[in-house]
Amino acid sequence: VPGIAYYDPNVTPWAYNLNAANASFNQAGLDVNGKMLKNVGFTITIAYNNGNIARQKAAQLLQSAIQGLNSLYTVNVIGVDWKPYLTAAETGAIPCFIIGWLVDFPDAHDWALPFYASGGSFALWQGYSNATMDALVNQGIATPDGPARQVVYTNIQKLAMADCPSFMLDQPTGRHFERDWVVGY
Numbered sequence: 812v813p814g815i816a817y818y819d820p821n822v823t824p825w826a827y828n829l830n831a832a833n834a835s836f837n838q839a840g841l842d843v844n845g846k847m848l849k850n851v852g853f854t855i856t857i858a859y860n861n862g863n864i865a866r867q868k869a870a871q872l873l874q875s876a877i878q879g880l881n882s883l884y885t886v887n888v889i890g891v892d893w894k895p896y897l898t899a900a901e902t903g904a905i906p907c908f909i910i911g912w913l914v915d916f917p918d919a920h921d922w923a924l925p926f927y928a929s930g931g932s933f934a935l936w937q938g939y940s941n942a943t944m945d946a947l948v949n950q951g952i953a954t955p956d957g958p959a960r961q962v963v964y965t966n967i968q969k970l971a972m973a974d975c976p977s978f979m980l981d982q983p984t985g986r987h988f989e990r991d992w993v994v995g996y
Contacts, residue, residue: 812919812979816956817919817960817964818968819961819964819968822969824972825972825975832876849881852881852884853883853885854885854886855887856887856888856906857874857886857888857907857908858888858889858891858900858905858907859888859889859890859896859908859909860890860893860897861892861893862893863909866909866911867888869909869980869981871888873886874886900936903936912933919951920951923947924952926971926976927976928949931948933977934976937976937977939974939977944967947963947966947970951963951964
């Protein structure tokens, strides 16, 4: 994530590119009847938690973009109350969901573990497992700060881009201010 130590700006990130998306859909494999995806279409549901307007709008923007590529592509957007939403995401009951992540500590490992390690929360929810990635994540946390650790996290970043188990929609920032006399926060 930009702004976190060991982020490598030289690794090309995914970009919002409808032409590239359309080309990928057009190259997608055959269905059970031997027809190309672009000729038979698909339906997918993107879920967000009720009351979260930012996630709702993000889902609607994805819906509009994908459906605009081909009239056979159907994207349903549904809002779900928080508790059943979280349960559905955790159990794989919803195919596509939008969730937020606030790091516990500002280190690349606090992104790598939950999103990319097979036992990480979001990796589990997404059904993502890659032995090479697991080895890299374990190596990353075990490597002291410095150039060798940079190499490990650059490799994690590259593999995450290649596998694409998920993608970041936005990276909001926040600030916290307090008076100098506040103690114990």
